[in-house]
Amino acid sequence: NQYIKLEDYKPFDYEIPNIFLDFIIEDKRVIVKTELEFIKKNININSLILDGIDIFVEKIYLDESLLEENNYSIQKNRLLIKPILKETFTLKIVGTIKPKENFSLLGMYESNGIITTQCEAEGFRRISYHSDRPDILSKYKVRIEANKEDFPVLLSNGNLVKANDLKHRRHEVIWEDPYPKPSYLFALVAGKLNCIKDNFNTKSNKKVEINIYVEKGDEKYVKHSINSLKKSMKWDEEKYNLEYDLSLFNIVAIRHFNMGAMENKSLNIFNSKLILANKETTTDEELERIEGVIAHEYFHNWTGNRITCRDWFQLSLKEGLTVFRDQEFTSDLHNRSIKRLEDAKFLRKAQFREDSGPTSHPVRPEKYLEIDNFYTTTIYEKGAEIIRMLKTLVKEENFNNGFSNFISTYDGKAATIDQFVNKILENNKEINNEKFKTWYKQNGTPLVKFKRKWDKEKQILKIQVSQINSNKKNLYNDLPLIIPINIAIFLNSYEKIKKTLILKEKEEEFTLENINSKFDSPIISYFRNFSAPIKWETDTTFAEKLLILEFETDYFTIYDTIKGIYKKIICKRIYEEPDINIENKLITTLRSIIRNNKSINLSLLSEILSIPTFSEIESEIKKVDPLKVYKTIDDLNYLFGTKLKVELLNKLKEIDKNITKLWPEGKDERKLIETIWRLLLHSKYEGIKNKVISYIDSNSMTLSKAALNVFTRINCPERELISNIFFNKWKHNPVVLDNWFFFKASIEINNNQKNIEALFKNEYFDVKSPNTLKSILNAYVTRNSLFHSRDGSGYKYVADKILEYDKSNPIVISRFLKIFSTFRQYENPYKRNIIKVLDYIKKNKLSPNTREIIDAILN
Ligand code: B3K
Numbered sequence: 001n002q003y004i005k006l007e008d009y010k011p012f013d014y015e016i017p018n019i020f021l022d023f024i025i026e027d028k029r030v031i032v033k034t035e036l037e038f039i040k041k042n043i044n045i046n047s048l049i050l051d052g053i054d055i056f057v058e059k060i061y062l063d064e065s066l067l068e069e070n071n072y073s074i075q076k077n078r079l080l081i082k083p084i085l086k087e088t089f090t091l092k093i094v095g096t097i098k099p100k101e102n103f104s105l106l107g108m109y110e111s112n113g114i115i116t117t118q119c120e121a122e123g124f125r126r127i128s129y130h131s132d133r134p135d136i137l138s139k140y141k142v143r144i145e146a147n148k149e150d151f152p153v154l155l156s157n158g159n160l161v162k163a164n165d166l167k168h169r170r171h172e173v174i175w176e177d178p179y180p181k182p183s184y185l186f187a188l189v190a191g192k193l194n195c196i197k198d199n200f201n202t203k204s205n206k207k208v209e210i211n212i213y214v215e216k217g218d219e220k221y222v223k224h225s226i227n228s229l230k231k232s233m234k235w236d237e238e239k240y241n242l243e244y245d246l247s248l249f250n251i252v253a254i255r256h257f258n259m260g261a262m263e264n265k266s267l268n269i270f271n272s273k274l275i276l277a278n279k280e281t282t283t284d285e286e287l288e289r290i291e292g293v294i295a296h297e298y299f300h301n302w303t304g305n306r307i308t309c310r311d312w313f314q315l316s317l318k319e320g321l322t323v324f325r326d327q328e329f330t331s332d333l334h335n336r337s338i339k340r341l342e343d344a345k346f347l348r349k350a351q352f353r354e355d356s357g358p359t360s361h362p363v364r365p366e367k368y369l370e371i372d373n374f375y376t377t378t379i380y381e382k383g384a385e386i387i388r389m390l391k392t393l394v395k396e397e398n399f400n401n402g403f404s405n406f407i408s409t410y411d412g413k414a415a416t417i418d419q420f421v422n423k424i425l426e427n428n429k430e431i432n433n434e435k436f437k438t439w440y441k442q443n444g445t446p447l448v449k450f451k452r453k454w455d456k457e458k459q460i461l462k463i464q465v466s467q468i469n470s471n472k473k474n475l476y477n478d479l480p481l482i483i484p485i486n487i488a489i490f491l492n493s494y495e496k497i498k499k500t501l502i503l504k505e506k507e508e509e510f511t512l513e514n515i516n517s518k519f520d521s522p523i524i525s526y527f528r529n530f531s532a533p534i535k536w537e538t539d540t541t542f543a544e545k546l547l548i549l550e551f552e553t554d555y556f557t558i559y560d561t562i563k564g565i566y567k568k569i570i571c572k573r574i575y576e577e578p579d580i581n582i583e584n585k586l587i588t589t590l591r592s593i594i595r596n597n598k599s600i601n602l603s604l605l606s607e608i609l610s611i612p613t614f615s616e617i618e619s620e621i622k623k624v625d626p627l628k629v630y631k632t633i634d635d636l637n638y639l640f641g642t643k644l645k646v647e648l649l650n651k652l653k654e655i656d657k658n659i660t661k662l663w664p665e666g667k668d669e670r671k672l673i674e675t676i677w678r679l680l681l682h683s684k685y686e687g688i689k690n691k692v693i694s695y696i697d698s699n700s701m702t703l704s705k706a707a708l709n710v711f712t713r714i715n716c717p718e719r720e721l722i723s724n725i726f727f728n729k730w731k732h733n734p735v736v737l738d739n740w741f742f743f744k745a746s747i748e749i750n751n752n753q754k755n756i757e758a759l760f761k762n763e764y765f766d767v768k769s770p771n772t773l774k775s776i777l778n779a780y781v782t783r784n785s786l787f788h789s790r791d792g793s794g795y796k797y798v799a800d801k802i803l804e805y806d807k808s809n810p811i812v813i814s815r816f817l818k819i820f821s822t823f824r825q826y827e828n829p830y831k832r833n834i835i836k837v838l839d840y841i842k843k844n845k846l847s848p849n850t851r852e853i854i855d856a857i858l859n
């Protein structure tokens with residue numbers, strides 16, 4: 001297999017200023033006529049190569065004259081035309097494709113009778129022959145023709161310029177998009193869809209028509225999405241002065257969709273689960289996520305669409321930046337400190353895990369085999385963290401100026417990450433551009449170590465700081481990074497000094513004078529607000545940590561400090577003896593936090609009271625014995641639930657009056673309620689059972705799902721009862737029913753695999769739906785300890801599912817395969833068993849996506 005390399009980037013030999021696409025939708029196939037206008041840029045070239053997959057070519061014309069078959073060849077998904085001597089010419093290709101036979105959910109495919117497309121990253125070549133690279137920007141005109149009964153709605157990008165009826169109950173439409181765009185932003189939707197209309201007035205008083213298209217019956221679920229879109233449009237105007245640039249914005253909800261959503265120009269296509277929402281069917285967390293994803297896709301209109309990526313190595317230019325923008329949006333709309341904590345939590349759980357394993361890669365990779373494998377938390381979330389650091393380093397105003405400057409300079413162009421960073425750092429003398437860019441070239445999570453030196457008499461505090469990246473495979477990893485370190489030095493219980501240290505070298509000493517601390521040694525909290533995506537070690541003692549918990553106001557630091565203590569407790573229990581002293585002290589601290597801290601944010605309190613889950617703790621443990629880890633977490637839930645029972649019950653009473661409030665109100669209370677229920681149920685306190693059960697049928701999905709969640713690991717007859725109630729209530733709503741599939745796959749019962757297999761056989765299991773597949777598989781491998789059964793049968797079972805579904809959906813499966821990527825940290829027999837199934841998977845015929853991942857994992 002041939003790697004695509006960043007260093008090999010060459011501009012395309014041609015420009016394609018205009019494209020005309022004509023789609024004739026028939027029963028079994030779609031005829032695609034493509035007209036591409038070429039302008040030769042490289043005069044030394046007299047041939048043309050275009051990409052295409054599974055397209056049956058009927059005819060090719062060069063400027064109206066039919067090409068003889070000896071003037072072109074089609075081989076290995078490439079169309080070669082030669083010789084081409086003209087400098088400008090039009091190529092017309094007549095081909096056919098078969099969306100009904102396409103199960104890859106790439107290119108053009110069918111979902112529940114609706115024809116839809118997904119072109120990013122390289123799906124356009126499954127629709128039409130094209131150079132299909134993001135630096136070729138063209139204006140698109142699209143005609144669609146179909147029978148009116150099955151396909152009353154015909155959509156594409158831009159403006160509808162014509163719609164009329166044809167003979168034989170057929171009709172046609174023409175769409176024109178005035179903004180040049182890369183092929184990956186092309187979209188087409190045809191089918192029976194109902195439209196919900198709304199509109200938005202931009203700040204320059206242009207009226208934008210908003211249309212949300214859903215399947216019949218789903219109309220009642222779109223209010224939340226429409227509101228989210230309007231909030232996003234407004235926010236981008238206020239925050240970045242970016243206005244929507246067309247008079248129409250369409251969103252379509254599709255049942256069978258691999259990802260969350262896709263930002264096609266003015267025709268966003270969404271996985272239904274991220275559009276259809278209300279409080280009865282959707283949890284608070286999901287409502288916020290939906291709001292964030294709608295914003296994310298909308299924000300792409302500028303960061304991604306108007307300014308796009310030169311090549312796929314620059315993917316984080318649009319994704320990291322757009323994640324940063326949606327994070328800011330959610331922070332402004334809700335609670336900034338809580339949002340930061342949640343983002344940090346996610347990054348550590350998902351990105352750190354990836355970055356410590358075999359598929360670790362830089363935010364700007366140097367090479368790839370399958371670009372679809374690079375839509376990762378590294379490109380997205382670590383990419384966003386790098387941008388956040390830039391903002392911290394240059395300060396908000398300069399950042400915003402640099403951002404605007406970037407937008408105006410590259411509008412209508414395909415840009416690079418380097419160009420973005422240069423714009424942000426343009427007027428900055430303190431930060432060296434090239435040095436900062438090392439963040440994009442390194443992989444792995446750097447470790448920063450701190451040591452205090454305290455001269456009490458002179459009141460001078462020295463902080464020795466060093467940084468190291470233990471991943472030695474990448475040469476850039478040896479270079480020092482520029483790392484912003486937000487710290488607070490506590491002088492006494494109410495006074496602290498806040499500072500941002502900027503670490504630039506491998507080792508540095510920072511000297512701080514006039515530190516009037518009353519402690520034996522000043523207490524410092526580091527990386528407040530998670531100011532860099534790294535790990536760190538300090539010389540802070542356990543007693544000092546308890547004081548930090550008392551004095552800190554930064555949510556992230558409070559959360560981090562608590563999680564550090566939990567981790568220590570878990571590790572002690574797994575590898576040594578329970579450390580009763582630490583456990584009791586923590587319980588005492590928690591008790592006092594619950595009792596005395598009436599004004600504490602309840603989401604924060606919920607985090608503080610949550611024992612880490614298996615997935616949160618897995619990558620932090622050196623030698624993982626999964627069954628022991630699960631058991632230890634259960635034991636701690638029992639212990640803390642038992643010891644804190646009185647306080648937890650009091651808290652429950654206190655918050656009860658607020659839990660029926662409508663989102664976003666009441667969400668902190670509802671989050672806390674789940675945590676309290678879990679602790680109490682695990683402590684075997686029978687008095688809570690009926691209370692929890694009563695919520696399974698409530699009109700708040702947050703509470704119903706909380707009831708499912710907390711019963712997952714409690715083996716009792718009531719668990720079956722709530723499962724049945726939930727199933728019967730929701731079996732006709734696929735989006736909600738996925739929660740039930742998730743729940744069922746999480747629970748541990750005898751004959752476990754039969755239980756899981758029954759889910760795949762369930763009459764409501766939709767083979768073509770990635771959502772349901774992901775629900776079952778993810779629940780089984782991250783929540784159900786029997787996946788790790790010592791005889792390896794759980795691993796083998798999952799391996800067979802991987803092989804089965806890789807045939808139809810490589811994108812989902814190659815991602816999912818990464819569940820096995822941490823096996824090196826595992827103890828035997830787990831490790832041995834995983835290696836066995838990986839070897840087994842490897843020997844089978846695999847998709848290129850899955851092949852790339854398995855090779856990386858085993859390498
Ligand atoms: N840009 C799309 C993701 C496309 C994934 C292609 N395999 C959604 C997003 O990030 O906004």
Ligand code: ZN
Pocket residue numbers: 296300318319322
């Ligand atoms: Zn995106």
